[in-house]
Amino acid sequence: MLSDIKTLLGEQRKKLRKPIILLTTDTLFNMFFYSMLYFVLLDLINYKFSFYKIKIYSISMIIAFIARAWINALGYTGIQEKGARVIENMRISLGDHIRNINLGFFNKNSIGSLSNIMTNDLQDFEKIMTHTTDELIKTVLLSIYLLTITFFIDFHLGVIQLLAVFIATPIILMGGHKVTKIGKEKKKVMNDVISRMVEYISGIEVFKSYNLVGEKFERLEKSFRNLKKECIRTEISIVPFVLVFQVIVDLSFPILLLIATIEFGGGSIGKTEFLTFIIINIALTNILRAFSTKYGEFRYLKLASKKLINIYNQPEMSCIYEELNFENYNIEFDNVSFEYEKNQKTIQNLSFQANEGTITALVGPSGSGKTTITSLIARFWDVNKGKIKIGKKDIKDLNPNNLLKHISMVFQDVYLLNDTIYNNIKLGNQNATKEEIIEAAKIANCHEFIEKLENKYDTMIGEGGSTLSGGEKQRISIARAILKDAPIILLDEATASLDADNELEIRKAIKKLTLNKTVIVIAHRLNTIKDADQIIVLNEGEIEEKGTHDQLIQNKKRYYDMYNQMEEAKNWSI
Numbered sequence: 001m002l003s004d005i006k007t008l009l010g011e012q013r014k015k016l017r018k019p020i021i022l023l024t025t026d027t028l029f030n031m032f033f034y035s036m037l038y039f040v041l042l043d044l045i046n047y048k049f050s051f052y053k054i055k056i057y058s059i060s061m062i063i064a065f066i067a068r069a070w071i072n073a074l075g076y077t078g079i080q081e082k083g084a085r086v087i088e089n090m091r092i093s094l095g096d097h098i099r100n101i102n103l104g105f106f107n108k109n110s111i112g113s114l115s116n117i118m119t120n121d122l123q124d125f126e127k128i129m130t131h132t133t134d135e136l137i138k139t140v141l142l143s144i145y146l147l148t149i150t151f152f153i154d155f156h157l158g159v160i161q162l163l164a165v166f167i168a169t170p171i172i173l174m175g176g177h178k179v180t181k182i183g184k185e186k187k188k189v190m191n192d193v194i195s196r197m198v199e200y201i202s203g204i205e206v207f208k209s210y211n212l213v214g215e216k217f218e219r220l221e222k223s224f225r226n227l228k229k230e231c232i233r234t235e236i237s238i239v240p241f242v243l244v245f246q247v248i249v250d251l252s253f254p255i256l257l258l259i260a261t262i263e264f265g266g267g268s269i270g271k272t273e274f275l276t277f278i279i280i281n282i283a284l285t286n287i288l289r290a291f292s293t294k295y296g297e298f299r300y301l302k303l304a305s306k307k308l309i310n311i312y313n314q315p316e317m318s319c320i321y322e323e324l325n326f327e328n329y330n331i332e333f334d335n336v337s338f339e340y341e342k343n344q345k346t347i348q349n350l351s352f353q354a355n356e357g358t359i360t361a362l363v364g365p366s367g368s369g370k371t372t373i374t375s376l377i378a379r380f381w382d383v384n385k386g387k388i389k390i391g392k393k394d395i396k397d398l399n400p401n402n403l404l405k406h407i408s409m410v411f412q413d414v415y416l417l418n419d420t421i422y423n424n425i426k427l428g429n430q431n432a433t434k435e436e437i438i439e440a441a442k443i444a445n446c447h448e449f450i451e452k453l454e455n456k457y458d459t460m461i462g463e464g465g466s467t468l469s470g471g472e473k474q475r476i477s478i479a480r481a482i483l484k485d486a487p488i489i490l491l492d493e494a495t496a497s498l499d500a501d502n503e504l505e506i507r508k509a510i511k512k513l514t515l516n517k518t519v520i521v522i523a524h525r526l527n528t529i530k531d532a533d534q535i536i537v538l539n540e541g542e543i544e545e546k547g548t549h550d551q552l553i554q555n556k557k558r559y560y561d562m563y564n565q566m567e568e569a570k571n572w573s574i
């Protein structure tokens with residue numbers, strides 16, 4: 001566990017050194033008080049107590065109290081402050097790391113599990129590092145100190161006391177294992193609760209429309225009930241172990257007292273040692289008892305560390321260069337093959353070129369690989385075979401985050417942040433001025449509707465853009481892309497039928513956005529791509545046909561059939 005913590009904290013653990021040393025020093029004061037008690041008793045029993053000695057002891061104690069309070073305050077605030085800072089940096093580095101992991105990782109991990117790691121596990125880690133570490137230090141150091149004194153008093157008593165600790169420790173360790181095991185179950189149920197909540201909230205409209213709210217809520221409620229059950233199970237799972245541990249520790253006291261009395265009667269130990277031993281034993285029992293109730297928390301640290309380490313161990317997408325200067329923005333697919341899962345063969349031996357200043361349309365049946373091609377260009381995934389080049393340079397060589405600086409993506413599922421319209425457009429370019437943002441909105445044909453809103457550009461958009469219409473959201477996302485002014489545009493044409501006005505506005509906006517750029521458009525309606533420079537017809541991840549609209553019509557193959565079907569569909573009426 002210690003090596004996991006060391007890996008997770010990295011160099012940052014040095015920041016915790018000072019407060020931990022201070023807290024350890026605080027523990028030393030406890031030892032000092034026990035030592036003082038010993039001297040007082042010694043004097044009392046030997047009738048050597050004098051006014052002068054009271055003065056010395058009292059002054060020493062007062063100084064020690066003040067020094068201890070000061071050191072404790074420094075140590076405690078230090079561990080809280082430094083701990084919080086260390087965990088904040090951990091959160092940032094974890095976020096950075098997740099950004100650079102292949103998207104396959106997110107396929108395998110549910111939203112529930114990831115949110116749980118990023119919030120609860122990190123919080124557990126933080127709480128234990130900042131609140132429970134000092135308890136552990138205190139317990140270990142004081143126990144060693146008190147046991148050592150017992151050995152000095154009498155070897156037999158020391159051995160028996162050590163034996164009691166040795167017998168009790170495996171019990172509490174077993175309890176810890178149990179907590180870990182049940183804790184894993186609890187985490188699973190917790191993941192389930194979060195996934196169900198996300199499902200419930202994001203799907204509320206659909207569930208309502210199918211009158212499924214009660215049923216879905218039943219699923220959610222069931223997961224809450226499971227969580228309650230697991231929480232109780234985890235909390236009480238350690239109780240029997242703690243009780244047995246405490247009984248052993250408690251029982252050791254009268255046994256040791258009996259032996260000490262016999263030794264005292266036999267003259268092996270004097271009255272001072274006898275009294276000191278009793279004090280030490282009471283202190284040790286209390287320390288071990290208090291720690292046993294806290295021990296379960298340490299097992300959460302192990303669970304949390306394992307999960308966090310697991311994320312850190314996911315390899316980041318590799319790159320050779322942080323930045324690359326592309327001499328042009330021609331995109332070339334050179335014999336590219338890709339599969340999400342083994343033997344799935346999503347894209348097979350794909351080769352084509354999309355030149356700067358041209359529009360390449362991808363068409364084909366559902367599942368033929370259109371979206372996958374755009375995801376590969378953006379390096380959301382890495383190809384399994386072949387190369388994707390921009391301006392003759394392999395995109396695998398470039399840091400994925402910097403590659404995305406050259407690409408704008410406009411998808412049908414527009415995601416807008418729970419922020420103002422202004423800030424949502426500004427996402428395209430953080431350095432943009434107010435004038436540039438308004439200009440982009442004008443080009444994207446959304447300035448007019450924004451101006452009609454009560455708070456204009458300061459209007460708050462609900463999470464995911466829930467307070468705007470589909471067409472309005474799309475135009476805001478186009479304004480964002482216009483502001484970004486990236487040389488490559490990946491466009492997923494809307495399938496949902498927008499009203500005629502909205503559609504016209506969006507088409508005009510897209511035309512301005514794509515001017516003189518390398519454009520790859522996923523086309524769902526063939527009449528919108530008649531003017532494309534090339535149309536690539538895909539089927540099961542392979543290119544079936546390639547050419548302009550006129551050429552493909554003349555070919556009389558899949559595209560010709562698709563086009564005719566679409567024309568026929570136009571005449572349908574309900």
Ligand SMILES: Nc1ncnc2c1ncn2[C@@H]1O[C@H](COP(=O)(O)OP(=O)(O)OP(=O)(O)O)[C@@H](O)[C@H]1O
Nearest residue numbers: 107340341346364365366367368369370371372373
């Ligand atoms: N994240 C993913 N993990 C595993 N398989 C996936 C993933 N995304 C897509 N697929 C699979 O890859 C294949 C190609 O999907 P893709 O989304 O590229 O098709 P598409 O042509 O864009 O389809 P549509 O027109 O319906 O959007 C499909 O069989 C799909 O099930």
